[in-house]
Amino acid sequence: MNQQLQDQNERKIWAERVKSRCGGGPLGIGYLTALRHLPKLLVPGILLMVPLWLVEIYVFAVPSEGAAAFVNGEFEGQAFPGTIWMAVLLAAARLIAWTLATAAAIVLVAGRVLERPVAVHAALFAVVRRLPDLLGLILIAVAMVVVIKMVWALGGFVLAQPWMVIVAVIAGMVVAIPAMLSLPAVTLEGLSPLSAVARGYELARDRPVATVFALVVGVFVVPFVVPEVITRTMILAGTMMPESLIIPVSIAGNVLVMPLEAAAFAAIFLGRLTRAYLDSLPALEHITGRLPGASR
Known part of the structure; x- marks a missing residue:
């Protein structure tokens, strides 16, 4: 009986420690965790995203004789016959790979925040097993984007003023943003x-x-705006950097921000979870029980 009480007290102390860690500033603890364990968090993006980017270099940059730029994880350049279908396939593959890499990094960050470290290979295998559900999430996300774009395209025929269309689109995006917590x-x-x-x-x-x-800050501003600015700056300052280095440096920059993005997902989700319940112990134990190969 005494041992059971001691175990229960230890679990409650652990839950309160996690709640205190995530409750105040989830982005701060998320980014701090990502920076402390950056090498391991980079592995999913390197394994899943870099090969696709290298394929895109071969498909787009080489045939277009260098008239292509790698911006924010995507190529911007001249289209040429026979590559449109490849661009569609690569875009779909990139979206799936990004989802898997981000999900694996979320598992790694959550394991560290919850004091149950997870091995990189275990996290990757775990998210691959969740691929059907992750594909379902992608379809839902695509449907939301299509609806927002339809509002933008058709809003001009329904709403008299352009600003009303912009307001409607922004409102739709704001309403859709909490659904992003569906990934963690x-x-x-x-x-x-x-x-x-x-x-x-x-x-x-x-x-x-x-x-x-x-x-918005953790998933959009930091992971997308910062690499965009860096890439544009490098392109504008091309005389200061060899042209051959622009694409590799851009790829490295996009890989580096992926752990920050995953950290934001994981920390915000855990932070909201610990605030949503008076007793967050059952919910946290449910998550730790699902972490692959977690250990103290």
């Missing part, structure tokens, strides 16, 4: 795609503005 919900809690989307809105319900702001 599938990865860490093992939920189905639709249940994971509902989970995202459930966790954001009591603090919607703070959740949306954290996701």
